[in-house]
Amino acid sequence: MRKRNNYPKVVALVIAGFACLAGCSEDYVEITPKGTLNPGVLNNLEGLDALLLAAYGGLDGHTGGITNLGWQNDHTNWLYGEVASDNALKGSSIGDQPDMNLLEQGEMSPASPFMDALWGSIYEGVARANTVLQVLAITEGLGDADRDRIEGEARFLRAHYHHYGRRYFNRLPFVDENVADFRVPNDRDIFPDIEADYQMAIDKLPLDPTQVGRAHRSAAQASLAKLYMDDGNLSAAKPLLEVIISSGRYRLFDNYYDNFVTTTEALITGTEFIFQIQALSRQNELNGRLVNGIAQLHGCCGFLQPSQNLVNAHKTDVDGLPLLDTFNEVDLANDQGIATDDPFTPPADNLDPRLDYTVARRGIPFLDFEISLLDGDPNLFPGQDYVVDQVTYGPYRAKKFLPTAAEVEGGSFLGVSNVNYSIHRYADILLLRAEVAVEENDLATALDLVNQVRNRAKNSEVVRFRDGTPAANYVIEPYPAFQDQDFARKAVRFERRLELALEGHRWYDLVRWGIAEATMLEYFRTEERPLLDAFGTFTSDFLPIPANQIDITRDDNGEPTLIQNEGYR
Numbered sequence: 001m002r003k004r005n006n007y008p009k010v011v012a013l014v015i016a017g018f019a020c021l022a023g024c025s026e027d028y029v030e031i032t033p034k035g036t037l038n039p040g041v042l043n044n045l046e047g048l049d050a051l052l053l054a055a056y057g058g059l060d061g062h063t064g065g066i067t068n069l070g071w072q073n074d075h076t077n078w079l080y081g082e083v084a085s086d087n088a089l090k091g092s093s094i095g096d097q098p099d100m101n102l103l104e105q106g107e108m109s110p111a112s113p114f115m116d117a118l119w120g121s122i123y124e125g126v127a128r129a130n131t132v133l134q135v136l137a138i139t140e141g142l143g144d145a146d147r148d149r150i151e152g153e154a155r156f157l158r159a160h161y162h163h164y165g166r167r168y169f170n171r172l173p174f175v176d177e178n179v180a181d182f183r184v185p186n187d188r189d190i191f192p193d194i195e196a197d198y199q200m201a202i203d204k205l206p207l208d209p210t211q212v213g214r215a216h217r218s219a220a221q222a223s224l225a226k227l228y229m230d231d232g233n234l235s236a237a238k239p240l241l242e243v244i245i246s247s248g249r250y251r252l253f254d255n256y257y258d259n260f261v262t263t264t265e266a267l268i269t270g271t272e273f274i275f276q277i278q279a280l281s282r283q284n285e286l287n288g289r290l291v292n293g294i295a296q297l298h299g300c301c302g303f304l305q306p307s308q309n310l311v312n313a314h315k316t317d318v319d320g321l322p323l324l325d326t327f328n329e330v331d332l333a334n335d336q337g338i339a340t341d342d343p344f345t346p347p348a349d350n351l352d353p354r355l356d357y358t359v360a361r362r363g364i365p366f367l368d369f370e371i372s373l374l375d376g377d378p379n380l381f382p383g384q385d386y387v388v389d390q391v392t393y394g395p396y397r398a399k400k401f402l403p404t405a406a407e408v409e410g411g412s413f414l415g416v417s418n419v420n421y422s423i424h425r426y427a428d429i430l431l432l433r434a435e436v437a438v439e440e441n442d443l444a445t446a447l448d449l450v451n452q453v454r455n456r457a458k459n460s461e462v463v464r465f466r467d468g469t470p471a472a473n474y475v476i477e478p479y480p481a482f483q484d485q486d487f488a489r490k491a492v493r494f495e496r497r498l499e500l501a502l503e504g505h506r507w508y509d510l511v512r513w514g515i516a517e518a519t520m521l522e523y524f525r526t527e528e529r530p531l532l533d534a535f536g537t538f539t540s541d542f543l544p545i546p547a548n549q550i551d552i553t554r555d556d557n558g559e560p561t562l563i564q565n566e567g568y569r
C-alpha cells in the first residue's frame with residue numbers, strides 16, 4: 001500500500017530542479033549562469049517551501065553524491081546507534097561492507113568512506129537549511145506568520161543536523177548562512193549555537209505543524225531537551241520534557257506495535273509520534289529498512305542482527321520484572337548451529353512481549369509472511385536458512401521496521417517499506433523525564449513514568465500463532481516500587497533499552513550515561529562471537545573526524561583546520 005503523502009515526492013522534484021539549474025543548457029536557463037541558483041526564482045512563499053522540503057529531504061542522510069550510499073550514513077542510526085553498541089551485530093557475510101566490522105569492534109578508521117559519507121550528509125543538510133535562510137532574507141511581502149514558520153523550520157533543521165553531527169563526531173564546525181569560507185575549525189564546542197537555533201525554533205514554530213512531517217514547537221522542545229540531556233544538564237531538560245507531557249497532545253498507543261505501522265502516521269494530536277522522518281515506498285528513503293531485510297523475503301540483504309545480549313535482556317522473572325543484574329548469565333535458548341530441517345523448540349522462559357516485535361527468532365511468527373512449512377505453519381521464522389552467516393553474527397534477525405508482505409511491492413530487488421522512523425516518540429520522552437526524576441531522587445515520579453511504559457507493553461496485543469495462542473510465555477508487570485535511587489537508575493536505563501531497542505538510541509544513551517566503555521568491554525567479553533572475542537576494543541565515545549575532510553579543509557599554509565578526535569590517528 002502506498003502512503004498518500006506527496007511530501008517526499010516534492011523533495012525529489014526540488015532536488016531535480018537544483019540539478020537542472022546546475023547543469024541544463026542555456027536554452028532552458030537563459031539568465032542564471034550555469035552552476036548557480038538564482039535566488040530570485042525562489043524568493044516567494046512557494047519557492048521557500050520548496051527549499052524547505054529539500055532541507056527535510058536530508059533527514060534520512062541520503063542526499064546525493066558521496067552521501068547517497070545509504071547504509072553508510074542512514075540517520076535512523078541502525079548502524080551508529082545499534083551495531084556500534086551491545087544491541088546488534090553487523091550481519092550479512094563477513095566480507096560484506098567490512099568497515100561495518102570495524103565499527104562493531106570499536107575501531108572505526110578515519111580513512112573509512114563511511115566517515116566521509118556521514119560527515120557529508122550532515123553538512124549537505126546544513127547547507128540546504130542555510131539556503132532557506134539566505135533566500136528568506138531577500139524575500140519581501142511575506143506575512144509574519146509565514147516568515148516565522150519558515151525561519152523556525154529552517155533553524156530547527158540546521159540545529160538537528162549539527163546536533164546529530166555533534167553526537168557522531170563531538171567537535172565539528174558550526175556553519176551558518178553567513179559562512180563564506182568553509183574551512184571552519186572544530187576547535188570549540190558548538191553546543192551554544194545548536195541551543196540558540198533550537199530556542200529560536202521553539203519561539204517561532206506553531207504548535208500544530210502545517211503538514212504532517214513538518215517541524216513544530218513540541219519537536220523543537222524535544223530536540224532541545226535531548227541536547228541538554230546529552231550535556232548532562234537535566235535541570236534545563238526537565239521543563240521542556242514536562243511541557244510536552246502536560247500538553248495532552250501525545251499519548252502512548254494502546255499497542256506497542258502501533259509505533260511501527262503506517263496506519264497511525266497521519267495523526268497530529270492523540271499520537272505517540274512527536275517528530276518522524278517521512279518515508280515513501282518505492283523510494284530509496286530509509287535505506288536501513290532495505291539493507292536490513294531478509295534476502296529470501298525482501299530480495300536483499302542481511303545487516304543488523306540483534307545480539308544475544310539484547311535478546312537475553314528481554315527475560316523476566318516470576319513477577320514479570322527484568323533480570324536487571326543477571327539477565328546475561330544464561331543465554332535464552334536459540335537455534336545456533338541447528339539446521340532449519342532439524343527440530344527446534346522455542347524456549348519457554350518468561351519473556352517481555354516486546355522481544356518478538358523487535359527480533360525474529362526461530363519458530364516465532366514473522367510478520368505476515370508465509371515462509372515455509374516449518375512445524376506445519378508457514379508463518380514461522382525458519383532460522384538458519386534465513387540467516388546469512390549464523391556462525392559469525394548469530395541466529396537472530398531484526399524485525400522491527402521491516403516491511404510486511406503487504407508492503408513489498410512488485411517483486412522489486414529490495415523489499416520496500418514506507419514505515420516512518422521516529423526521531424522523537426512519546427515513550428522516549430517519558431523515559432527521559434524518568435531519568436531526570438531519578439537524579440532528583442524523586443522516585444515516585446520515576447516509578448510512575450516507567451510503569452506507564454511497562455503497562456502499555458503488558459496490555460498490548462502480543463505476537464500470536466495463527467490459532468490465536470501467544471507465541472511465547474509473555475510475562476510482564478509494572479514495578480511495585482523503586483527501593484532506592486541506584487535501583488531506580490538501573491530500572492529506567494534498562495527500560496529504555498527494552499522499549500527503544502533497534503531504534504538508534506542505544507549508543508548515545510551509553511555515552512550520555514558515561515558507561516559506554518565499561519558496557520562494551522563486558523559485551524565483547526561475553527557475546528561469544530569470533531570478531532568480538534578476538535578484536536573487540538574501545539577507542540572513543542565518538543567517531544573519528546574523516547581523514548579526507550581534514551585534508552581538503554587545510555588552510556592556505558597547508559595546516560589542518562580540523563583536529564582529529566583523541567584515540568584516532
